[in-house]
Amino acid sequence: MLTLFTQTYEKMVKLIFDIYDFDNDGMISRNDIKIIFSYITLKTKNLASLTIFKYEQIDISKRNKSLREIEKYLDKIFETNDYLTEEQFLNSIMEVSSEVFLYVI
Numbered sequence: 001m002l003t004l005f006t007q008t009y010e011k012m013v014k015l016i017f018d019i020y021d022f023d024n025d026g027m028i029s030r031n032d033i034k035i036i037f038s039y040i041t042l043k044t045k046n047l048a049s050l051t052i053f054k055y056e057q058i059d060i061s062k063r064n065k066s067l068r069e070i071e072k073y074l075d076k077i078f079e080t081n082d083y084l085t086e087e088q089f090l091n092s093i094m095e096v097s098s099e100v101f102l103y104v105i
Helices: 002-005 008-020 030-038 060-077 084-094 099-104
Strands: none
Touching: 008 084, 008 099, 030 060, 060 099
16 A cells, blocks of 8 residues: 555556456456456445444446446457556556556555
């Protein structure tokens, strides 16, 4: 977490790339990103008032809408590639769409 707020932009990109590259093969696919997104919740209860973290039940239509939006971003990023290297990921964030990067932050 410290890396997200104290390091250079390039180190943040590397951290997020490494999160998506959970199989550590040096490349990410759209499926890698979708797997990571499936573990990110859309909405949580006010954590300050809880002693135990519990996720609020999420309306399935909101989840589906979010997944459709993610698919649009992935279509842009993976338009001509099946996989992205770290350098291609950085270029796609800067030139195509930063949403996949920002979603993790």
